[in-house]
Amino acid sequence: MSDSPSPKRRGLLFVLSSPSGAGKSTIARMLLAADTQIAMSVSATTRPAREGEVSGRDYHFVTDEEFDRMLETDSFLEWAHVFGRRYGTLRNEVVRSIENGCDVLLDIDWQGTQQLKQIDPDIVRVFLLPPSMAELERRLTSRGTDSEDVIRGRMERAAAEISHWAEYDYVLVNDNADACLRRVHTILEAERLKASRRIGLTDFVRGLIG
Template structure:
């Protein structure tokens, strides 16, 4: 018996937030590699492009004036200041993706998550915690990309970000990346099965009971 096309559903907005160094980027990359039903939302940013980054793949790199115009025109679902630069989620890209039945992975902080929740209440909010603040600092130092002052700023911001953990639907402690990925992926698959997102069920049930 046919159960309906799995693409006949509304794509969902799947948010992953964490303090820098908690493993959000790693978990996001692993999730995208494992599941072809979800796409990463590529944010616009005023941050300078780093070596190896590509415009349109890693970020849409824009000037401050361009970002101002995009804010004024309503181009963003959410945007926020992070370490002296601005980041925004492009409305047209997200809407097009979810209307095609594909999920959108959003790598945004608690500020952006709050804004997004006001725009679209039907989002899944996940927060990734480090095993400890000591381990978080160790990971940041192991990167070898930031000065001591920058690491201090990141640690201070991490404490502020972690204080918002209770505003999320799901919270994971990332003491093992593979295990954390498994839990995150389980949540994603379960959320896809919600009746409100499976459009075909209306016609399917009607065909059974009249």
Template sequence: MEIAAAIQRRGLLFVLSSPSGAGKSTIAQMLLSTDDGIAMSVSATTRPMRPGETDGVDYHFVTDAGFDRMVAGGEFLEWAHVFGHRYGTLKREVMKVIEGGRDVLLDIDWQGTQQLKQVDPDIVRVFILPPSTEELERRLRHRGTDSEEVIARRMDRAASEISHWAEYDYVLINNDAEKCRELVHNILKAERLKATRRVFLHDFVRGLIG
């Protein structure tokens, strides 16, 4: 029956959000490396490709005109402006993961999460907080990928992003990446066990009670 549960459990949309530098992307990669049952949805973006990134793996990099066509064609579950560029979750990417029998991990901000909640209310939303603003700024500088101007913009935006914490189902403070990853993984495993997502239970219980 555990095999049946794995096959017949309904996949879920698992959202991770945080201000830049709080650790969302790191936690996401750690989660992907420790759980074969979840896969990342590859978003589309209009921002330039950074060194070390691969088109179709990190993001689908598109032009502004291309993004406009995708919006007009209804290709996105959600999309938003972030730091002068647009990011969107592609329906085809989400369906590819779900049809493969896995959960979908979405690394999106509060704007996208609000849109996604309207499209599909059955999502799990996790917000990751930094331990302090000082630590947040330290992490941004440690990445070494942003200019002083961009870091200042990210810090200015952080307070606005954090103000949406109460809209999420779970809120974690990332004092330690591995401990935070473990908590996120525990949330995922608990959500998978909810009766509404284990569709095989209807027939199984019917068989038990005759």
């Protein structure tokens, strides 16, 4: 019998993207509650905090000047303009989590996903689609937080975002949150088992067979 230790696994970057209103934030919260081995990447943003949001938990809320300084010091893995504000994924936080074997969940758009793919080709990309554009508009309207003009702008942006669906590894229709969560979790668990992510697997197998 081999005395070799079981192979460990490096953390992975798990991306969820969707147009506004298609449910990625809801699915992200549900996934975090269901799985203790994955943590949310807390992005920096120049937008103001909304009611109930806490800096450091929901976002790192920064000024435009602070964001500029972070760009100058290469503090972001990726960043993008979204609805007139800037959002960025903090490099040090993500790298530290990955090196410690913790998976990182990123709630980002297609622009950020493209940037991350260039840095780390091993990321897992999941895109969530709404059941229909009519349902997407209904969800946006039911929030009661945006004007008709804002909703119209979000619908126009949604069509542009959906056009990038083919750039993702997995594409799911979010017609039921619980069912969608089960599919997302299945993808995550399967990706964790890939041989390419198992540190020391070659030595472990050699030890098994002598």
